Amino acid sequence: MARLTIDRVQRSFGSYLALDDVSIAVEDGEFLAVLGPSGCGKTTLLRQIAGFDKLDGGRISIGDRLVSSADIHVPPEHRKLGIVFQSYALWPHMTVAENVAYGLTVAGVRDPERSQRVSEALELVGLNGFAERRPGMLSGGQRQRVALARCLVTEPSLVLLDEPLANLDVHLRASMEEEFARFHERTGRTMVYITHDQAEAMTLADRIAVMDRGRLLQLATPSQLYREPANITVAGFIGEGMVLPAAILSTPQAGSCNVSVLGIEAVVRCRPDQRVTEQAKLCLRAGDIGIASTRYGGLPATVERLSYQGGHFRMEARPAANRDILLHLDVAEPSPAQPGETIRIAIGDGWIIPEGVSLDKAA
């Protein structure tokens, strides 16, 4: 097993910075998800780790071995890692067994050990009995399993997964997600999972690296990422956070402070070193706010739209104090108000986005 150390890596294509000073230390046996919208640099990062592309600056080490820097480039075939490709990349001219056996053949492993290990790997992904089929005759989920078996059979210490579920239908995704999680548990391999789907990342990962425009925005556990976003971009990207201007009224005590937002006062979470300021940003989730229980508490807002989500409504409302802001909250069925009506919204929880850590200054 191996640590993966990514240290201030840089890669530019012309004037475009695809990787801008990215540093991530992945622990031995950790499951790391790299999350971001398309074009955020996550695929460039994966190709750097795999060695398909060369670095302009910084260093990448696998275990104690330096594999990439401005001067050194170990080609992919000598990095001893495994990749599950988005397109599966199964060789159509080989059978399932031949696909899986390829890496062993290259490494000089011969029968009977080779066929033994191939059938073990196929067993592991539940595909024994498919050994002599061609990839073209398999379903999408089966192909994904073959790709996984092919990647595992050589027992790489580091496994990269490039949007492995993107080509599967929703129903299959859930079961494959489970499969990946079980596989990680059983083998204890270090895994780096590239995805644009936050639900996938949240379900699977020990930690998530959120990327945007070539930069690392936040590296944290899923819960931290959701509850304590480090900046406005992460707050908006993860869990559809609403970011509102707020004024901080008190110094933090036990991780909370009083704030004034949209004309009302509320108690929200914040960093222990949060200073008192008029210029704070508050991140609210749909679950943090609700219809006020009293007729006079909360902030008045006009309901703009209701969309049925099955079991509850997603309500969009515009607060009277600031018409530029649109709040969204979940309300139980039947809806307590119709579009055009006025409601009062109570703020139950929230998070003050820390200042200074903001990486949006360049944006």
Next chain:
Amino acid sequence: MRISLADPATLRTRVEEMGLLWGLVGLVALLSLLPIGRLVVEGLAPGGQLSATALGKVMASPATWTATWNSLTTAIAGTILATLIGATVALLATLTDIRARNAFTFCFVLPLMIAPQVTALAWLQLFGPSSTLLKLIGMAPPLGSRNPLYSREGIILLLGLQYAPLVFLTLRAGLRALPKELIEAGLAAGASPLTVLRTVVLPLMTPPLVAGIALCFVSSLGNFGIPAFLGIPGNFLVLPTLIYQRLAGLGPGVLSEVAILSLLIGVIAMVGILLQDVMLRRRDFRITTTSSAARPFELGRWRRPVEIGLWSFAILVLAMPFLGLLSTSLIPAFGVPLNAKTATLANYAYVLFEHAASRRAFVNSFLMSAGAATLIVLICVPLGYFIVWKKSRALRLLNLAAELPYAMPGVVLAIAAILLFLKPLPVVNVSLYNTIWIIVFAYLARFLVLGLRPVISGYLQIDRTLEEAAQIAGAGLPRRLVTIIFPLVAPAAVAGALLVFLTAFNELTVSALLWSSGAETLGVVVFSFEQGGDSTYASALAAVTVVVTIGLMASTSLFAQRLPQGVLPWRD
């Protein structure tokens, strides 16, 4: 890049990749830049000394200018004819709802794959006083009258028919890439189909049309078979036949003069190619949207007449001459009428089993074409890898260089090969001149690009992660090439090999200048039969090559499903 810190395995990988890359660079340079460079040197400094004597002699000779004038007029007029036919047929066969499109394409493109000298021979058998076919129906011209094809007009007609498929193919490829919205938007705006054709389709089709015309011009200019069969008997010489006569008549002593003559053709060809470039640069022809191909225009009640017209044209230019060829090949002596009593297979028996040079030519042509096709595939698969996937800049330049020997008329390369190999090779002291190896070299140089183009389009259609997956599995480049990449590009590579094989198998231009006793090709033997007055043998031999060609072309339907679209000209 510093490599001092690299571990041995990394170092070995780098040495393997670099070795392969520079080996390929050297090979392509050897095949393309070296011959052309040698020719230019000979033109400037004949025999190694800077001198204008040979240049002056060539320029002062009236034969030079007569042949240049003849070359230009036949090439230009032939190109115009080919463009008219090819463009009309391409528009009708691509944009309208005619039936049996595949069969028609196959038939229409066929003349391109058949050797020009065979086409010429076939047409000669069709007309003229001794025409077996015309005699059969009692319409032969009186004895003693001249075959009307032995003329400038005859050459123009056959050049036009031979190369009409070139214009057809380039224009059809362009029409297929034309988004249907552009046509539908025109129709929706109220324009009639003909107006849409004139104002939308044809303007956008300028680039493929111009490219087809340029290709056609260069091919007509360099054609040897047609003017050799139709021009030499009437002493109507074009530049390639002039070079042939000079070289055949006087031996290698006139090398400097023919080098200058072939440079002259080269320059005219280059002017044609550059003109194409200039014409295309003046306007923006980029098509922005991409979508499925246009829905064919319905011809309605005109469909049947158009179909009848197209097919009768195909029969006229394809079936008639070959019936002429066939009928001549079946008579015991030229001039004897063909009937149940006279018909004989003796000519076939003679060319296939008795005549030594003809038998040798079969073996030679087959082995040289197959050998060249195999070697070219072996070069093109790694070459395409570096050009397409590694985006090697050195190789992209060489990709252009590889086009040069094919873009140049065949005699240019043949003369260049003679200059290169007339003296024994340095160091090893082996002479390739007067052996089959000089022809093999010329085939490799000239047809490399024919094999390379399908392989490149093959690479463009393969998902590169298939190779990356093998790399991650630990396979080095040589192993990946053999176990992963070659099987994946194999269909495209086979298509390329087949194109090379067919072209080389039917080729005369290069071997007419490079052959020697024992190293005859089929083209050369057909040519010498005809020149010696043995039309019956020539026809029989030509008929056999036509059957082999059509058979091989048809065999591609066996693996057509696995081919990228458009790599084989005769497949729709």
